[in-house]
Amino acid sequence: MLRIGTIQLDSPVVQAALSGYSDRPMRLLSRRYGCPYAINEVILDKLVLVPGRKRRRHFDIAPDEHPVGGQLMGSEPEQFAAAAVEMVDAGFDVIDLNFGCPVRKVLGRCRGGFLLSTPETAIDIIRRVCDAVGGRVPVTVKMRRGMDDDADSERSFFRILDAAFEIGVAAATVHGRTVRQRYVGPSNWDFLRRVKRHVGNRTILGSGDLFSARDCVRMLDETGVDGVSVARGAIGNPWIFHEARALLTGSDWPPPPSIAEQREALELHFRLACDTYGEVRAPLLLRKFGVRYCELHPHPREVKMAFLAVKTAADWRVMLDAWYAPARNWPPVVRRDRPESLVAAGAAWSCA
Numbered sequence: 001m002l003r004i005g006t007i008q009l010d011s012p013v014v015q016a017a018l019s020g021y022s023d024r025p026m027r028l029l030s031r032r033y034g035c036p037y038a039i040n041e042v043i044l045d046k047l048v049l050v051p052g053r054k055r056r057r058h059f060d061i062a063p064d065e066h067p068v069g070g071q072l073m074g075s076e077p078e079q080f081a082a083a084a085v086e087m088v089d090a091g092f093d094v095i096d097l098n099f100g101c102p103v104r105k106v107l108g109r110c111r112g113g114f115l116l117s118t119p120e121t122a123i124d125i126i127r128r129v130c131d132a133v134g135g136r137v138p139v140t141v142k143m144r145r146g147m148d149d150d151a152d153s154e155r156s157f158f159r160i161l162d163a164a165f166e167i168g169v170a171a172a173t174v175h176g177r178t179v180r181q182r183y184v185g186p187s188n189w190d191f192l193r194r195v196k197r198h199v200g201n202r203t204i205l206g207s208g209d210l211f212s213a214r215d216c217v218r219m220l221d222e223t224g225v226d227g228v229s230v231a232r233g234a235i236g237n238p239w240i241f242h243e244a245r246a247l248l249t250g251s252d253w254p255p256p257p258s259i260a261e262q263r264e265a266l267e268l269h270f271r272l273a274c275d276t277y278g279e280v281r282a283p284l285l286l287r288k289f290g291v292r293y294c295e296l297h298p299h300p301r302e303v304k305m306a307f308l309a310v311k312t313a314a315d316w317r318v319m320l321d322a323w324y325a326p327a328r329n330w331p332p333v334v335r336r337d338r339p340e341s342l343v344a345a346g347a348a349w350s351c352a
Contacts, residue, residue: 002036002227004094004203005138005170007067009036012227013216013244015234016173016207017042017071017096017142020288024060025272027068030234032268034241037067039229042098044111045074045083059090060276069094071142072129073101075110077121081128088133095133097125099160100144100175102182113179117147119156123163130168138170142207142229145191148180158198171203173229192223205229212335213243214253236292238265256333260326262296270316279313286316297323298331 002012015022015030015038027038043058061068070092074080084095099122101112115122130139141164146153161172174195176187187208196204206225210216211233219228234240239257246254257265269289273282290307297303306319 002203002205004037004140007037007093007138009067009227011036011241011245011248012220013213013241013248014038014205014227014229015241016229016231017069017098018231018235019101021235023057024062024065024276025269026235026289027065028062028272029238029265029269030241031065033238033265034245035234035238037069037094038065039069039071039094039096040092042071042073042101045072045076045079048072048083048086049079059087061091066091067093069096069140071096071098073098073106073111075115075121077124077128080125081132084129084133084139088137092137094138094140094170095129096140096142096173097129098142100142100179102144102177102179107179113144113147116143116153116156116160116179119159119163122160123167126160126164126169127167134168139168140171140173141169142173142175144175144177144179145188145195146178148178153178161195161199165199165202171205171226172199173205173207174225176206176208189219189223192219192225196224196226203227207231213240213247216240216244217247220248236289236295256296256335258326258333259297259324259328259330262293262333263320263324263326266293266320266324274313283310283313283316286310296333296335298333299323 002009011034015035017039019041022038022041030038040058047054070087072080072083072095087095098112099115106112107114126141133139143157146157164172174192176189176192192206203226205227206219206223207229210219210228210230216228216230219225230240243254270282270286273286277285287307287310291304294300294303294307303323306323310316310319
């Protein structure tokens with residue numbers, strides 16, 4: 001069980017906000033495979049306050065995907081609060097504040113992880129958002145463990161974290177890397193253990209290096225955090241949520257999804273994407289997911305190229321028939337503990 005304010009979840013393994021990925025189709029797919037709660041891809045506060053196509057896309061919430069969180073990013077405390085009100089009015093059940101994005105252009109505009117270096121501004125944002133919507137929905141924060149590894153950075157982290165809980169946030173998600181680290185090197189799970197000990201019975205979710213169900217359970221066991229937030233590990237791998245539920249109930253780790261099961265997920269993802277974007281855009285948008293789905297295929301390199309060649313709905317169906325035909329005599333499906341596409345992908349990811 002995991003509690004985020006008034007929201008009770010029946011699994012401690014949830015889906016993180018992923019810029020460019022955790023849209024309505026991905027969130028619904030994750031829920032279909034056992035995810036109890038997902039956060040929409042991050043949106044700038046100023047885009048929330050200006051009606052338009054981007055706002056409509058981010059506000060596209062399905063009736064059956066509650067509870068769902070909306071993640072905000074910006075630099076102006078007043079805009080944060082106003083945007084939070086708009087998002088709650090639109091139907092988001094939780095407002096999550098992004099103090100962790102390590103992308104250079106975000107940092108250059110004093111957003112995301114930059115706010116960890118300006119505790120007064122970060123605390124002002126938290127206070128204003130809690131004052132604006134805290135009586136209606138839970139407010140949470142997403143943080144990295146600091147700007148860098150020096151002592152001042154760590155002091156700023158704990159100053160913001162302590163103030164956040166004093167003001168009334170329901171939970172904090174902590175990524176075990178620093179902002180300067182981006183996605184290079186391991187996530188520091190020892191730091192997560194220290195954070196959980198520091199806050200006592202307040203809710204902490206851990207993040208970083210969660211690429212399998214076994215990773216999720218290991219983080220819970222080794223750090224004592226209340227929940228884990230799966231980011232890159234959920235792209236093209238919705239089974240991670242079902243598998244984590246099995247391990248947490250004492251069952252064996254289920255076998256990796258068969259070719260038939262993989263095809264079923266791909267067909268569902270495609271239908272959801274067509275419902276959201278239409279048949280013209282959906283095949284193009286799903287190519288970036290295909291790069292990760294292929295990691296579970298016995299012929300990952302060939303399937304990756306097949307995904308990247310897809311341009312139309314017809315191409316998508318041809319690709320499925322060629323590479324995901326259940327009747328073919330495929331080699332056994334083998335899990336890869338850490339997909340090759342993520343080993344050195346630090347520069348390619350944003351706001352995860």
